[in-house]
Amino acid sequence: xxxxxxxxxxxxxxxxxxxxxxxxxxxxxxxxxxxxxxxxxxxxxxxxxxxxxxxxxxxxxxxxxxxxxxxxxxxxxxxxxxxxxxxxxxxxxxxxxxxxxxxxxxxxx
Numbered sequence: 001x002x003x004x005x006x007x008x009x010x011x012x013x014x015x016x017x018x019x020x021x022x023x024x025x026x027x028x029x030x031x032x033x034x035x036x037x038x039x040x041x042x043x044x045x046x047x048x049x050x051x052x053x054x055x056x057x058x059x060x061x062x063x064x065x066x067x068x069x070x071x072x073x074x075x076x077x078x079x080x081x082x083x084x085x086x087x088x089x090x091x092x093x094x095x096x097x098x099x100x101x102x103x104x105x106x107x108x109x
Contacts, residue, residue, distance in 0.1 A: 001071040001078075003051030007033070009078070014096035017080070019089050028100040036100055044102035055083050 001009065010029040017024040025039040035047045037060060047060035057066040068083040071093065078093040 001056075001073065003056065006051075006056050006071055014098070014100045016094045016096045018092045018094065024091065026096055026100050036102065038100055038102060044100065 011031050012029065014026055014028045016026050023040060025037065025042075027038070028036040029049075030036075033049050035049055035058065036044050037047055037058075038044045045060045045062050047058050047063075049056050049058045051057075052066070052068055055068040055070050057068040059066050069080045070083060071078060071080045073079075079090050080093050081090045082088050
């Protein structure tokens with residue numbers, strides 16, 4: 001997927017990531033390339049994404065360095081692979097049925 005295709009697909013959506021059939025985490029995408037990421041049992045962390053060549057890179061407030069992924073569609077399914085991690089299985093990425101829930105101490109006004 002190009003950055004434009006990824007943006008059109010992910011904007012205002014929550015994406016669920018699956019590795020070998022196991023739920024791995026979710027990420028909510030906003031119109032301005034901001035994200036809110038939540039791993040199972042973990043807190044939600046704010047981030048942003050940007051294009052870098054054929055990859056989509058994510059940076060997060062609490063995590064150093066970019067995390068770059070290549071996304072593509074095959075037969076109506078979206079897949080992603082972490083750039084530079086050939087031993088990690090590719091992910092299946094689906095649109096979530098519900099928005100991301102971020103309970104914890106950082107919620108509220």
